[in-house]
Amino acid sequence: MVEVKNLTMRFGKQVLFEDINLSLDKGNRYGLIGANGAGKSTFLKILSGEIEPSSGDVLIDSGLKVGVLGQDQMAFENLTLKDAVLYGNKRLYDAVKEKEKLYMSEEFTDEINERLGELEIITAEEDPTYEYETRCEKILSSLGLNDYDKLMSEIEMSEKFKVLLAQVLFPRPDVLFLDEPTNNLDIEAISWLENELNHHDGTLVVISHDRHFLNRVCTHILDVDFKKIREFSGNYDEWFIAANLVARQMQMEREKNLKEKEELEKFIARFSANASKAKQATSRQKRLEKLDTSELMTSSRREPSILFRLGRDIGNEILELNEISKKFDDEVVFENFNFKLEKGDKVAVVGRNGVGKTTLCKIIVGELEPDKGSVHIGATIEPGYFPQDTNNRIKGDLKLYEYLQDNKNKDLDEIRKCLGRMLFSGAEQEKAVGNLSGGEKHRVMLSKLMLTKPNLLVLDEPNNHLDLEAIIALGEALYKYEGSVICVSHDRELIDAFANRILHIKGDGKIVDFRGSFEEYRASLGEEN
Incomplete structure (x- = not known):
């Protein structure tokens, strides 16, 4: 369905990837993975035709409908939510809107009747079952948006993104290109999306930092690394095993060649002047020239070293909420809520967006x-x-190490080492914090927590903007942490890594407090993992 031929992408002297040849087939769902900055979004934009490659071609079979997840959240401010979704099929949208306008005419001329007939044919071609209105509402409802006639200008940015997701899914395109579709989605919405994509019978290419999502959805992995894009069959976990096996094999092959090189050089040095051994020395010299002992290419993936230490031992009394109530306007968030955090508790706070997790x-x-x-x-x-609003809080002109210095953390050397563990090189530490990307700001905040050594961590969606390697490292750090944790997250793999207690905020003051893992909690509800 999609052919990639001899594709190369450069920005100045920097090569993102080169000489890429791929065939993306019908029925396959490809997870596009790689370190931040490796070129994932660039490759997806090339596939969708948004940007041109430095060289090479992308060929999509003629007649196929292509769907691309929009990134301009302000593009449909004057449309209702339902109309913004319908806009995903522009031909159908134009026909429906023109019909509505013509039916408002004061008199029906022959020309109007004729035009209405033409529009009816277009509507039937695009939506033979006449279910477009129901489908728009169903998708929006599944994403937690039930006020279908509300204007796009009246909803929050996170909800606008959901509408853009609904918009690209609505026309059931043959080829789907999705960049981070799980952003701003809660666990329920992510589960719904997994189910939708698993029923997509065309071609899907999706970027995500959600490991559970990649495992549930993807049949193949496209790995952007070493200036190449390599295809693996299987989901993320299967790629992880295969990629590590390939890396070990390459390392073993290089070590074997280095050992052979050393032996050949010794033989040549010893016998090259010996007439009776000259022929063998020449033969070994040729073998030596053919040996590949070059350094292995360096992966663009870098794993941060996250380690939360306790500055003070934790006592038996940690945290207790007594009869907590909270309302916003007429919406009940908490009502007489009691909660006690015990020693050793690591709590994952889950629930749909807007129910009160951040408020808690x-x-x-x-x-x-x-x-x-x-x-x-x-x-x-x-x-x-x-x-949760870390990106907005980290601002200004202070350099990274200056931002982290305070009365408690004065040791500049320790601060620099901590930033290094979070993948900020010496030069990168000179950046102004206000100029950092979202992922970089999150790594700075994690650096701050490592330096301050709290014995209770309260984390509100810390995995946002982090790549897969950083999320895995965060999960391991929370698991090894000797203090107590309260963490809001929609990332199933992160939750599974550390949580031994689940607090499910359901809305309208309803809360489930479950002792056990998230897997055990879902099993208690009769849900599949």
């Missing part, structure tokens, strides 16, 4: 007062907070 975090750390009730934090507890 802010009440715990004192950024928001409950309408009634009290918050008691133990005398030995020193909390560390990772806010």
